[in-house]
Amino acid sequence: MGSLINKENDVKEPKDAILYINGVLKLLPNGLAHLTLLEYLRGLTGTKLGCGEGGCGACTVMVSYFDHNSKKCVHQAINACLAPLYSVEGMHVLTAEGLGNRKFGLHPVQESLASRHGSQCEFCTPGFVMSMYALLRSTKTPPTEEQIEESLAGNLCRCTGYRPILDAFRVFAKSNDLLYTNGSVPSQEPKDGEFICPSTGKPCSCGPTQETINQADGSCKGYKLILRKTSYLSLNGFGGIKWIRPLLLKHVLDLKSRYPDAKLVVGNTELGIETRLKKIHYPVFVAVTHVPELNILTVNDDGVEIGAGVRITELRKFLKKVIEERSVYETSACKAIIEQIKWFAGTQIRNVASVGGNICTASPISDLNPLWMASRAKFRIVDCKGNVRDTLAEKFFLGYRKVDLGSNEILLSVFVPWTRKFEFVKEFKQAHRRDDDIALVNAGMRVYLEKHKQKWIVSDACIVYGGVGPVSLLAVKTNGCLVGKEWNKELLQNSLETLQRDVLMSDDAPGGMVEFRKSLTLSFFFKFFLWVSHQMC
Helix, strand or coil: CCECCCCCCCCCCCCCEEEEECCEEEEECCCCCCCEHHHHCCCCCCCCCCCCCCCCCCCEEEEEEEECCCCEEEEEEEECCCCEHHHHCCCEEECHHHHCECCCECCHHHHHHHHCCCCCCCCCHHHHHHHHHHHHHHCCCCCCHHHHHHHCCCCCCCCCCCHHHHHHHHCCCCCCCHHHHCCCCCCCCCCCCCCECCCCCCECCCCCCHHHHHHHHCCCCHHHHHHCCCCCEEEEEHHHEEEEECCCHHHHHHHHHHCCCCEEECCCCCHHHHHHCCCCCCCEEEECCCCHHHCCEEECCCEEEEECCCEHHHHHHHHHHHHHHCCHHHHHHHHHHHHHHHCCCCHHHHCCCEHHHHHHHCCCCCCCHHHHHHCCCEEEEEECCCEEEEEEHHHCEEECCEECCCCCEEEEEEEEECCCCCEEEEEEEEECCCCCCCEEEEEEEEEEEEEECCEEEEEEEEEEEECCCCCCEECHHHHHHHCCCECCHHHHHHHHHHHHHHCCCCCCCCCCCHHHHHHHHHHHHHHHHHHHHHHHC
16 A cells, blocks of 8 residues: 655646647637547548447548657557547647648559559548558558558458558568569668668658658658647536546546546547447546556566556557567466457557556456456556555456446556466457457466476466456356366366356347357367467477
8 A cells, every 4th residue: 555646746727729730730729628539620521430439440540749758759540530639639630631632642652542443432541541651650661561451450441352452552561572683682771760662662752751751741740749848738618528638647636536427538449439329428538648657667577567548559569578578488468468459459449548448448348358367467546545555357347347446546557467487378359350349259368387296287277258248257166177187188178167167148148149159268268278288398
């Protein structure tokens, strides 16, 4: 237990809210807290309203901002239909019109898509263009074909079948010229600030060069973004909505004390759906995107600590770096989380959705919650007085969309311990389609083996399923069946039989496909058994 209240740094008077759109400075007046970025951009018709819930990518735009931690300009694709207008305050928003047009000339990404017949009805085309452009702007070297496909996972097209779209964007991918040139063309190393196009071998106008930034689209506005200091915001909207952006944890806790029912928001990927599609009214939003204490990413001797406000994309990057630096056996849980994130929504959602938001939503089909539970993660919680307590992830979820948080408490961070030698963590997910889809059933599984008299004995185990009940289900009976047993075929058979008694679903369970989902719980464990056995070879 401890206190995190800091008596210093009182709230300063807010500055004017601003926004750059395609290089043009816009002043954001008070009273627009009810608007999304898409609604504000309606005069720019390239940004479309499709599903309205971040699943189709038709509303994709690129936002640029200066990250004061990394001291770099960050360029990301986001869904404008979910982004509250004030959430992009102080940033630069680039739409398809700002990237290129017939009057001033098309950008190479747009030209490539048009020349390779990647557009038919054209409704989804601007979204694909902006997703691809954001990928090029965010990478220093040409992306791989896999990265291109992954960046487009959040964009849907009902006309082309995707093949011509991928063909159009493949020209920007990293390639091995030796296959075609027989080594006759020397490779050209990029200079500082240059982006070498894989199709020409020359500096490319689609890359993040300063010349391109200034001439093609002006999306950087870097010097202005750097000079602008982030400020405390308190703005209003229609229906009595308040939008508050604090800068310190102290401010957040004060606001939570004043407004116990206030909603903490980072990416608005869940609250945006509730307010738009379910017509739920939330009077107070507290944007915690700029609170340093909620955005920590630290490594210590016992494991990693992840701030509740950390975005899913940043978490993935961080864990990849951790895996490179730590011993292989320590990072089994980290690897499982990374693999599960790969199939977690689309790029636009991952760029803004936060770790804490996904946890506290307590969805029964959350892709990450079973892994937090299986990997022995602890959730750190702080109340309005600054008192801190820890709770195991497996005890945090109390019921359908209910968690162990008081009205005066917020989730501060997640601690994931290192895995021990011969301890293995694995993720599973089955959905209707591979990319950008919610799970039918998912799972997180962990087993810790110790050797006794030439036999591998299960010392500890944790099997957790999502999508089979109102909360992520801890298979208590199966876990008990595993501990103390030898890791062999007999254990497998006994565990499968126990699982059938552990995971109970009524014939009219929400989501349907009951028998199929039951079979998935068994097949996931069977695959886990085979995977662990292979690791032990």
